[in-house]
Amino acid sequence: MMRKSANIVLLLLAVVFCYGLQISKPHYGDLIGPIPARGKLADTVVGRAFEVHAEKIEFARKLKVDQFGRQKVLTTGGVWAVVTVAFAARAESTVVSVASWRGPTGLTYDQTERLSFMNGLLPVAVDPGLPRKARLIFEVRPDQANNATLLISEKLVAALDSQAEISLGPVTITADGLPGGAVDTLDMAEPL
Amino acid sequence: MTAEALDRNNRASERKWRRRSLWSLLVLIPLALAVESYDSVKALLGNNDLFPRRVAWGESARFGGSDWKLTDLRGAFGMSNLPPDSVPVLADFQVKIGDPDLQKLWLGCKIVLVDKDGRRWSPTSIVSLKTPDNVGNCISAIFSGAKSGDTLDLRETFLVPKEATKSVRPSVSVASERPRFLLFQLEKD
Amino acid sequence: MLESARSRLKAWTVAGIGTAAAIAAAGVLGAFGARHEPLPVLAPASQIDIGEWLLRPLKAYVTAEKYAYGTLLKPGGKALVLEVEMTNRTAKSTKDYFDVLQAGSTVVDPATKPFIVLTRDSTMSPELHPGMPERMAYIWQLRDGAAVPASFDLTVIRKTYKPRDNLYGLPGWFNPTPAGTLTIPVGAGPAGADIQP
Numbered sequence: 001m002m003r004k005s006a007n008i009v010l011l012l013l014a015v016v017f018c019y020g021l022q023i024s025k026p027h028y029g030d031l032i033g034p035i036p037a038r039g040k041l042a043d044t045v046v047g048r049a050f051e052v053h054a055e056k057i058e059f060a061r062k063l064k065v066d067q068f069g070r071q072k073v074l075t076t077g078g079v080w081a082v083v084t085v086a087f088a089a090r091a092e093s094t095v096v097s098v099a100s101w102r103g104p105t106g107l108t109y110d111q112t113e114r115l116s117f118m119n120g121l122l123p124v125a126v127d128p129g130l131p132r133k134a135r136l137i138f139e140v141r142p143d144q145a146n147n148a149t150l151l152i153s154e155k156l157v158a159a160l161d162s163q164a165e166i167s168l169g170p171v172t173i174t175a176d177g178l179p180g181g182a183v184d185t186l187d188m189a190e191p192l
Numbered sequence: 193m194t195a196e197a198l199d200r201n202n203r204a205s206e207r208k209w210r211r212r213s214l215w216s217l218l219v220l221i222p223l224a225l226a227v228e229s230y231d232s233v234k235a236l237l238g239n240n241d242l243f244p245r246r247v248a249w250g251e252s253a254r255f256g257g258s259d260w261k262l263t264d265l266r267g268a269f270g271m272s273n274l275p276p277d278s279v280p281v282l283a284d285f286q287v288k289i290g291d292p293d294l295q296k297l298w299l300g301c302k303i304v305l306v307d308k309d310g311r312r313w314s315p316t317s318i319v320s321l322k323t324p325d326n327v328g329n330c331i332s333a334i335f336s337g338a339k340s341g342d343t344l345d346l347r348e349t350f351l352v353p354k355e356a357t358k359s360v361r362p363s364v365s366v367a368s369e370r371p372r373f374l375l376f377q378l379e380k381d
Numbered sequence: 382m383l384e385s386a387r388s389r390l391k392a393w394t395v396a397g398i399g400t401a402a403a404i405a406a407a408g409v410l411g412a413f414g415a416r417h418e419p420l421p422v423l424a425p426a427s428q429i430d431i432g433e434w435l436l437r438p439l440k441a442y443v444t445a446e447k448y449a450y451g452t453l454l455k456p457g458g459k460a461l462v463l464e465v466e467m468t469n470r471t472a473k474s475t476k477d478y479f480d481v482l483q484a485g486s487t488v489v490d491p492a493t494k495p496f497i498v499l500t501r502d503s504t505m506s507p508e509l510h511p512g513m514p515e516r517m518a519y520i521w522q523l524r525d526g527a528a529v530p531a532s533f534d535l536t537v538i539r540k541t542y543k544p545r546d547n548l549y550g551l552p553g554w555f556n557p558t559p560a561g562t563l564t565i566p567v568g569a570g571p572a573g574a575d576i577q578p
Contacts, residue, residue: 027545027550028549028550029545029549029550029551029552030550032549072502074501074502075501075502076501076513077501077513077514077515078510078513100474106472107472107473107511107512108472108473108474108511109474109510109511110473110474110508110510112507112508113504113507113508114499114502114504114507139510139513140510141510141511141512141513
């Protein structure tokens with residue numbers, strides 16, 4: 001009798017212990033997630049395979065682009081955010097293909113897919129010792145422009161690989177609801 | 193046999209088996225780890241170029257069923273429209289086909305430049321220099337239908353920083369030979 | 382011998398009773414009851430919240446043009462265009478809208494998938510970003526020789542959010558199920574007015 005109840009107590013303890021582990025330990029998805037390499041605007045952020053340096057952010061209502069020799073003006077439901085970055089590979093040639101913009105409340109905006117025909121967008125091939133500039137172009141809600149974070153990784157599933165996380169710092173929102181310094185039209189034909 | 197004797201007997205054999213099971217763990221746990229990690233180790237070795245085989249200048253080496261020889265490695269200076277301080281480098285190979293099953297043997301063919309610090313450059317798409325029609329690259333050679341005894345001319349174009357041009361050496365690897373790879377030496381080495 | 386046979390019988394009986402009890406409990410809880418509730422009928426002039434998306438049908442029309450929003454249509458055929466305002470309600474950019482709307486089988490062959498186009502600049506199925514309403518056009522090829530219908534039925538499919546899926550432990554939207562049907566009038570052409578709420 002004594003032994004039986006001791007067994008039951010042991011079983012209950014094991015259940016409690018396992019439950020405690022389940023709620024307190026990181027989940028599989030967190031364990032195999034990307035490994036952040038953090039930095040600020042104008043810092044060089046060093047990841048496993050690539051380095052990135054965010055030079056400047058520009059906001060615009062419209063983008064002027066060349067599509068197959070024809071000029072086109074692209075509007076957006078939010079605001080265009082264009083980040084100029086410089087990439088360099090570390091030990092090996094690689095391709096950087098994914099970037100997203102994470103707003104202050106955690107909304108994550110992937111690179112726009114509306115200008116896939118343009119040069120200087122991701123994915124870019126980078127070689128060691130040869131820094132290369134690129135433009136990351138996002139459509140974001142104006143209220144997600146302030147204190148945003150730029151996330152850059154080589155592949156879409158950056159499991160257990162580094163992901164650059166660049167804090168872009170404060171951006172004032174003006175009375176017309178746009179980020180401060182936003183221009184009406186930004187010309188993408190300008191050299192990087 | 194009385195019930196008591198049976199019981200005693202059972203208990204002794206139970207204890208014996210328990211001991212045997214515990215000892216067997218000594219073998220079973222390492223065995224389980226080895227079986228579990230076998231695929232990972234195979235993938236690790238099969239995806240990485242780890243052990244170089246140096247090939248002296250002017251010599252050819254048997255690799256992936258064929259004989260590889262580096263015929264030239266030179267910089268193409270004086271091109272415009274390139275990133276600052278960068279030089280296109282051309283690597284020319286002559287390959288005498290031995291085993292013609294290139295689609296299997298040359299799968300995952302990678303030709304890269306390695307410098308003295310171990311940095312690796314893959315072929316570039318930024319510079320495209322005109323190559324003669326009979327010169328292919330590693331990937332096009334796989335589908336060229338070359339037969340045993342044919343000689344293929346291969347060329348890959350790279351873009352490397354000026355400071356690295358002195359120390360870069362071409363390396364060739366294919367999935368069927370990894371983790372070994374060929375590292376070609378130059379005349380001056 | 383007899384002893385072990387009896388204990389085996391006992392084990393079988395217990396297992397049998399346990400299984401029967403489990404099946405009975407599942408039956409009582411409704412596991413075998415087929416769903417018979419009819420799908421709710423949604424108002425076309427409303428915001429339809431399906432969790433992942435907020436939908437607002439704007440207008441529908443049939444076109445016989447060669448191109449509709451930059452997509453090449455089958456020559457000689459007609460296409461049904463449904464313009465709808467879509468808002469991504471999730472926290473991430475997504476293009477998980479391919480199965481959200483199903484046109485009724487009376488006008489469209491259910492096997493044909495619609496083209497889905499951003500009307501702003503005719504981009505074919507781009508990702509839509511969180512909290513930014515966009516006007517999208519679903520373009521279905523009509524059956525050959527079909528007459529222009531006065532209205533058509535639309536089934537709205539919703540998905541369920543799981544904070545962790547069973548395979549990778551990552552969040553996602555799963556298990557598409559019909560959320561409701563609505564009937565949308567087919568207007569005269571692209572210039573028609575939007576459905577007003």
